Amino acid sequence: MLAYRISISGAAAQLCDIDVPRPAKGQVRVAIKACGLNFADLLMQKGTYQDTPPAPFTQGMEIAGIIDEVGPDVTHLNPGDRVAIYSGQGGLAEYGVFDADRAIPLPDSIGFEDAAAIQIAYGTSHIALDHRARLQPGETLLVTGAAGGVGLTAVEIGKLMGATVIAQARGADKLAVAQAAGADHLIDASEDLRIRVKDLGGADVVYDAIGGDVFKAAFRATNPEGRLLPIGFAGGDVPQIPANHLLVKNLTVIGFYIGGYLTFRPQIVQDSFETLFRWHSEGRIKPHISHVLPLSEAEKGLQLLRDRTATGKVVITP
Template sequence: MSTEMMQAMVVAAPGAPLTAVQTRVPVPGPGEVLVRVRACGLNFADTLLVAGKYQVRPEMPFAPGMEIAGVVEQVGEGVTRLPLGARVAAYAGYGGLAEWAVVPADRCAVVPEGMPDTVAAGFLIAYGTSHIALGWVAKLRPGETLLVLGASGGVGLTAVELGARMGARVIAVARGPERQAIAERAGASVLLDASADIRAEVKALGGADVVYDPVGGELAEAALRATRPRARILPIGFASGGVPQYPANLLLVKDLSVLGVHFGAWADHSPEAVRGCFETLFAWWRLGRLAPHVSNVLPLAEAEAGLDLLRRRQATGKVVVEIAG
């Protein structure tokens, strides 16, 4: 057991605010690495995690923070792929809002030279989810119409960007001109306000071949009814709080497919595919084909404020907590 101490932001009970504590630096086990955390990317799923409403429920108290960027400082038994001192981004699951974190080595990716920690910390989950959803699951084709709900949010914005890079016509749904402008810069061809009649507007544009939905609720219902025959619907999350119920009769008569995408499950059952996904995405970043959007960078002591930005859906792109320089 390590005797060295570190600062962490932890949740002690479901729904409680984060509090700063001193706790022991963790020790990596077989197949794991100890990372000195420099930045932690926050995701909407972190808000569910601290509320006790996520599918993964760590024993409390624990530090949330699903993805990190930092430096490998210690490796566990059997780890040969990552040398000491390597700059990595990692999908930790939780534990990222701390000065050190232990993560499985196969969930780490070496960060390209020149990529800032604040960008690397928010890169894997958002871009990884969209790349797997659009490329691997929906098999989006050039010339198809992609409808993205929540298009200025963390994952939605990456779906706009990747969809456009894959040759799709992207219809971006976002609330207000400022958020729509962000989606337009990412590559959206058509901009719709979230308050519009999405069903009527999208049908007038010919309908959607693929729906990327991190929002759920009423928007999900409208998007479903704006699909073309044989469309693919991708439930990514439920930021609105409403979990859509897809009527089987409509799926049948329109020959629709509903294809759930859970990044954490892919990391568990297909780690090689996920690593290949990261290699592709980092290569695109090095070539200047991706432009990650970080809207807020906060210090560790203000991590609760970062989660609140996500709860109130006030952020665009990613919210990142900077832990060490």
């Protein structure tokens, strides 16, 4: 089978021809129909992601497909079942072997591409805003990088939760995408973020995927008792947070990493995904997928993330 792999740490990923794996105890083998790409895939290529597997490994963190074989002692899943799996690796391939307890059955109403696109981006925003930040109806949510893979879902979910959403992104086209997802106010990345947000009454919750100077500006525009979620650092710089300002304004900075919950509270992730798939079936959410590419163009898909030319998700279809 074909798989997009990092064979040696630090070396470029390549499309390789490898043996089809067999499931061991507690595992299932899935014929992969779709795999969502994530910024973390780029960090894995550089070895800087916190959960980079040891080489060799196949890239691709979230998949949807059809089970074609179950391992010993797996009784709750069967060949032919449609499932989604947040795997962390192994998704950019024609087949993959995954732990059965991570597989979530898919309703017939959701296609494989949407299922692959929902898990990490929507799961991150849903758990961050609901479980961690406790976003309340009527509060103001500021989302930076609002047209990106996770930012766009934060706009959509924030609006579903009853917040007034301020979206910051670069350029009219990306702002239009954020507006279509439900943003109430739009701020171009060329504008002074702090002044614009202050003029709109400040932010009660900040969902920041950029870091660096953008986080600093958002921090200064946060209302007293506000909560800040540093979700990622696509801008490159990890912000340093002035603790004295936290005290003066009674602010809370909330750490959140969805992968960590798979280790210490996996049910939080499972419950979130089931909620999101139900919302999709009800027509309440719809992932924005800007590109769907074959496995042979996996590197092209990742380049779209590097160049920040994609809006929403990029999905690979093995």
